[in-house]
Amino acid sequence: MKKTILITLIFSLSISGSFAQKLSVIELEIINKINSQLPQSEALLKKVVNINSGTLNKEGVREVGAIFRKEFDDLGFQTQWISLPDSLNRAGHLVAERKGKQGKKLFLIGHLDTVFEKAMAFAPYSYVNDSTVTGQGVNDMKGGDVVLLAALKALKDNGLLENTNLTAYFTGDEESAGKPTSISRKDFIERAKTCEIALGFETAIGLNTVATARRGSSGWKLNVKGIMGHSSTIFSQQAGYGAIYEAARILNDFRTQLSQEKYLTFNPGLIVGGSEINDNKEAIGKDNIISPRVTVTGDLRFLTETQKENARSKMKEIVAQNLNKTKAEITFQDGIPSMEPTPENEKVLAALNQVSLDLGFGEVKAGDPGSRGAGDISYIAKYLACLDGLGASGRGAHAPNETMQIKEFPKHIQRVALLIYRLTR
Ligand SMILES: [Zn+2]
Numbered sequence: 001m002k003k004t005i006l007i008t009l010i011f012s013l014s015i016s017g018s019f020a021q022k023l024s025v026i027e028l029e030i031i032n033k034i035n036s037q038l039p040q041s042e043a044l045l046k047k048v049v050n051i052n053s054g055t056l057n058k059e060g061v062r063e064v065g066a067i068f069r070k071e072f073d074d075l076g077f078q079t080q081w082i083s084l085p086d087s088l089n090r091a092g093h094l095v096a097e098r099k100g101k102q103g104k105k106l107f108l109i110g111h112l113d114t115v116f117e118k119a120m121a122f123a124p125y126s127y128v129n130d131s132t133v134t135g136q137g138v139n140d141m142k143g144g145d146v147v148l149l150a151a152l153k154a155l156k157d158n159g160l161l162e163n164t165n166l167t168a169y170f171t172g173d174e175e176s177a178g179k180p181t182s183i184s185r186k187d188f189i190e191r192a193k194t195c196e197i198a199l200g201f202e203t204a205i206g207l208n209t210v211a212t213a214r215r216g217s218s219g220w221k222l223n224v225k226g227i228m229g230h231s232s233t234i235f236s237q238q239a240g241y242g243a244i245y246e247a248a249r250i251l252n253d254f255r256t257q258l259s260q261e262k263y264l265t266f267n268p269g270l271i272v273g274g275s276e277i278n279d280n281k282e283a284i285g286k287d288n289i290i291s292p293r294v295t296v297t298g299d300l301r302f303l304t305e306t307q308k309e310n311a312r313s314k315m316k317e318i319v320a321q322n323l324n325k326t327k328a329e330i331t332f333q334d335g336i337p338s339m340e341p342t343p344e345n346e347k348v349l350a351a352l353n354q355v356s357l358d359l360g361f362g363e364v365k366a367g368d369p370g371s372r373g374a375g376d377i378s379y380i381a382k383y384l385a386c387l388d389g390l391g392a393s394g395r396g397a398h399a400p401n402e403t404m405q406i407k408e409f410p411k412h413i414q415r416v417a418l419l420i421y422r423l424t425r
Pocket of ligand 1: 140174
């Protein structure tokens, strides 16, 4: 409790500087409200972090969902739990909506789950030092969920949510989406299509970097065949080179011809070859047998659909240039689409940047899309303007000792509140 009082004090002082002149009277009131509610905001964060909600812990995900649902209910949102078919083995999603006609229609994205499953060692909410807290999902992304809720509460308490059109969507399986995603993300995509701007509250890299683009991810599988035979005849006209040399040629050509392209990566994750391969991807082979079979599976990450398609056709070309007496075939699987950098996304960034400058928090720039993985916002990025990384700052997402900067927490709330306020006028 002592620490939250300290934070409130720091913030009361920090808005009294000269930049406060750039904020309207209403905006200053929003900030005062946020500061006075900080202890409750932190208590909410602590409460949800202390409930394990690993993606497969459906009970825990629903429990966190129920707590946030009550918060949205209290803010006058219409809330709903979206269940998924049992075959997907996921908890479902929380949706909260307000219908109105004023300003932009916003789609606000959070997630309830974390990567920490129930069987893993539990790390409760606690202070590492006076500026850093730790706990499961504190950074990715319960901190971001609470940033949004605290911002909305300050707007509500100032009567500023009236007649706004907001859809908050907290998925229950962001860290491991239920398959197929055509089912687990169907409702998410449908609702997003009715909105104009999506704001994602995934973990932030400080206060000055957000995401206007995220790379997409996809998969590929390479099947290579050769003629089985005595090792002493390899390289001959009738025996050829075997599947292992052919697979090595293909992978090496992928690397030499495609690895320098910016934002494109493709990683062979598993290779199996020999004289026999079974369904469990186990192989048997002998030094004196020319290998007849190799399979390789890998991922492919890209910034735009064009980049993905170009890479795929280049890979197909390489695969087709078979060594003597070998055959190879590559297949591709779509995964998460990319969030492409668009002029519309840049406009949302410009609006956020102005808020940040007016608050005296400094310039906000787009981060390197190569440094972020794919996320829920990517499923909808082609339908509306998007900005992600508006959540709490921290480090070590997906690691057991992930942290959040508790001193920056109020600033994130203030920034988000003013952004939503301005976009909905
Ligand atoms: Zn996340």
